[in-house]
Amino acid sequence: MTAPAEPSGAGVPIASARGRWILLTTVLGSTMAMLDGTVVNVALPRIGEDLDADLAVLQWTVNAYLLTLAGLILVGGSLSDRFGRRRIFVLGVVWFAVGSLLCGIAPNAGVLIAARALQGIGGALLAPGSLALIQASVRAEDRGRAIGLWSGLGGVGAAVGPFLGGWLVDGPGWRWVFLLNVPLAAVCVPVALRHVPESRDPQAHGRFDVAGAALGASALGLVTYALIEARSGAPAVIVAAVLGVLLAIVFVYVERRRPDPMVPPDIFASRLFTAVNLVTLCVYAAIGGFFFLVVLQLQVVSGYSALAAGAAMLPTTLLMLLLSARSGELGERIGPRVPLTVGPLLCAAGTLLMLRVGPAASYVRDVLPAMVVMGMGLVALVAPLTSTVLASVDPGRAGLASGINNAAARVAGLLAVAALPLLSGMGPESYRSATQFDAAFGRAMLWCTGAFVAGAALAWATVRSPVPEACHPQCHTYCAVSAPPLEPREESG
Numbered sequence: 280m281t282a283p284a285e286p287s288g289a290g291v292p293i294a295s296a297r298g299r300w301i302l303l304t305t306v307l308g309s310t311m312a313m314l315d316g317t318v319v320n321v322a323l324p325r326i327g328e329d330l331d332a333d334l335a336v337l338q339w340t341v342n343a344y345l346l347t348l349a350g351l352i353l354v355g356g357s358l359s360d361r362f363g364r365r366r367i368f369v370l371g372v373v374w375f376a377v378g379s380l381l382c383g384i385a386p387n388a389g390v391l392i393a394a395r396a397l398q399g400i401g402g403a404l405l406a407p408g409s410l411a412l413i414q415a416s417v418r419a420e421d422r423g424r425a426i427g428l429w430s431g432l433g434g435v436g437a438a439v440g441p442f443l444g445g446w447l448v449d450g451p452g453w454r455w456v457f458l459l460n461v462p463l464a465a466v467c468v469p470v471a472l473r474h475v476p477e478s479r480d481p482q483a484h485g486r487f488d489v490a491g492a493a494l495g496a497s498a499l500g501l502v503t504y505a506l507i508e509a510r511s512g513a514p515a516v517i518v519a520a521v522l523g524v525l526l527a528i529v530f531v532y533v534e535r536r537r538p539d540p541m542v543p544p545d546i547f548a549s550r551l552f553t554a555v556n557l558v559t560l561c562v563y564a565a566i567g568g569f570f571f572l573v574v575l576q577l578q579v580v581s582g583y584s585a586l587a588a589g590a591a592m593l594p595t596t597l598l599m600l601l602l603s604a605r606s607g608e609l610g611e612r613i614g615p616r617v618p619l620t621v622g623p624l625l626c627a628a629g630t631l632l633m634l635r636v637g638p639a640a641s642y643v644r645d646v647l648p649a650m651v652v653m654g655m656g657l658v659a660l661v662a663p664l665t666s667t668v669l670a671s672v673d674p675g676r677a678g679l680a681s682g683i684n685n686a687a688a689r690v691a692g693l694l695a696v697a698a699l700p701l702l703s704g705m706g707p708e709s710y711r712s713a714t715q716f717d718a719a720f721g722r723a724m725l726w727c728t729g730a731f732v733a734g735a736a737l738a739w740a741t742v743r744s745p746v747p748e749a750c751h752p753q754c755h756t757y758c759a760v761s762a763p764p765l766e767p768r769e770e771s772g
Contacts, residue, residue, distance in 0.1 A: 290418025291476070293425045300474035301416050305409040305429055307467040308372055310436040311460050312402050315344070315379075317596075318444025320574045321589040322453040324710065326391070329453065333707035334700055336388045338507050341571060341696050343392045346503060347399030348406070349689035350496030353541050353682045356407035357487060360480035364411045369471050371404030376464035382457035407682065415478035438596045445586030488541035491534055495541070498526035499690065506697035510707065542683060551671040552680060554741035555619070555664060559684055560691045561734030562623050562660060565727040567692025568699040569630060569653070572723050576633075579710050580717045581640040591646050598654035603662045610663030619667070619738035622660025627731035629653030630724050637717055656731075667742070695730075699723045 291298045323337045330336065359367040378398035385391035410426065417425045447455040501523030508516050534540040547553045570592070577588040610618045632649035640646060668684045700709075703723035709715045 290421070291416055293417055293421040293428070297474055298417060298421070298425070300470055301412065302425060302428055302432075304368075304467060304471045304475050305412050306432045306436070307463055307470070308368060308405055309409040309429070309433050311372065311375055311463050311467070312406055313433055313436050314440045314443070314459065315398070315402075315457075317440030317592070318447070318456045318459075318589070319344075320571055321441060321444040321585050322448045322456045324575060324578045325448050325453045325585060327710060330388045330391070332388045334705060334710050335507050335707060336392070337575075337710065338696055338700065339388075339392045340395055342503055342507070342693050343395035344399040344402070345689050345693040345696070346496065346500055347396045348402045349686050349693055350499055351400060351403035351492060352406055352686050352689070353679075354487065354492045355403040355405075356411070356679075356682050357541075358404065359408055359411055361487075363477045363479045364408055364415055365471060365475050365477045367404050368408030368412060368475075369468055371401050371406075371408060372464050372467050372471070373401075375401030375405055376461050377401070379457045379460035379464075383454040383461075406685070412475060412478075416476050435600070438593065438600060441589030441592045441596070442586070443589075445584065445589030448585035448589075488534075488537060488539060491530060491537065491541040494526055494530040494533060498523050498530055499693065501526065503693060503697045506694070506701055509701050543679070546672060546676060546679065546683070549671050550741070551743065552668065554737065555615075555667050555671060556684055556687050558619055558623075558734045558738045558742065559664065559668075559687045561730050561737060562626065562664075563688040563691035564695040565623075565626065565630070565730035565734070566657075568695035568723065568730075569626075569633075569727050571696050572699065572720055573633060573636075575710055575716065576636060576720045577640075577646070580638055580713045580720065581636060581646075582638070587642075591642065591650060594647060594650040595654035595657060598651070598658050599661065602658045606658050607662035607666055610666060614743075615663045615667040616738065616742045618659050618663040619742050620735045622656050622658075622663070623731040623735040623738065625656030625659060626653055627656075627728045627735070629656055630728045630731060633724050634721055638713060695727075699726060702726050 291301060293299070293302065319341065323340065326332065326340060327334075327337050355367065355371065375398055378394050378401050381394035381397065382391055385394055409429070413422060413425045413429060443459075444456055447453070447459065501519045505516050505520035505523060508519075531544075534542050535544050574588045574592075577583040577591055578585065583591065606618065629649050629652035632652055635645045636649065637645075665681075665684075668680050672680045699705075700719070700723070703719040703726065705719040705723075706715065709719055
């Protein structure tokens, strides 16, 4: 028996039994996607060894997922609003689990990459749903607490992920990194169907931007292919690169002329929103490249086991779990400019410290300082960046703004994983040679450092605090307007 749809305006207390079931559902769903992001990188060397795959296959193992996720995540949010948030969330969980099962039993690299792309489609349906279910189902006065609990419990999952992934890779095998999602889905789906009320946006209208989604995903796919396969010098690479750029131009043209575009161009009329998304592209490209290569460096060059390499990431995760809320509060008090400048600079320092990590690296002396400094940079950066994105547009478009920024972060990581091996001179078999990989890793870390510094410079030059504007003459709550000027004005009265 499924829960009936509740009337608009109704809400479930988070302290009630049903409220706890809703929280469990959203945490289980988001944990599936979060675990996938933290454990797959740890498994890459073992996947390459088992499937006799070159570096390009490892890149596609990460990027096939990111490609479909980034290309369809905005469509997933629209589907949820139109056809029911619980329905699309459950569909996403099932789809993600099926993709995970196919990854776990993949007999070769081609099937694994295709299954990862299927996983990304499930993630695009699943990811927008977790917070949307809380927003739609939990009563207004409990939403802040519910989101805090969701974030905290999700953080615990992220902290456990590297340990769990490393243990699975060293123990039962890398395939269990993917098969782990199947029992999580088996618990999540019946709980959602029985205890989570259905909800949808009654004002959702217009056609889906299928053309925009297809053009965006195709452009990303072609550019990614060109970057990963550029070393071959084949004519198909040049054709893919040119066609990808042309499709990106067509995507912009189509979005400017559609009545219901996937990415409304007018949202970029907010200079603050545009600036923060440019910062996002820089810093998340560096973050994606950093974590993709560090776990390979620790295993290929430093001789760490999968478990030890995964555990090496733990200080960064714990710092974010413990300090992100305070960082968000500080950003609200002093404005986003300083955190969005200092955070990437700290991350750049952490990246440079990784240059000390080579053969027989000491964890305490070499790895830990880099991870702590990187973690402090992410603490300073991530929460203020997210809150600034939401504050830079009209409150009614906060969901759209968050979705675009999320997609920008995924695209940045996708392109970094595709481009960094090329830029740093990694050959197809580099990850099999400690000497070759170590030399290329050093060059890649310099590229990541440059991206972090570019993000910091952009933030310092372009980011200003959102402008408070009263919603109503008698209202003492202030909301950010959609196009703030460069300098904040003072409140009167």
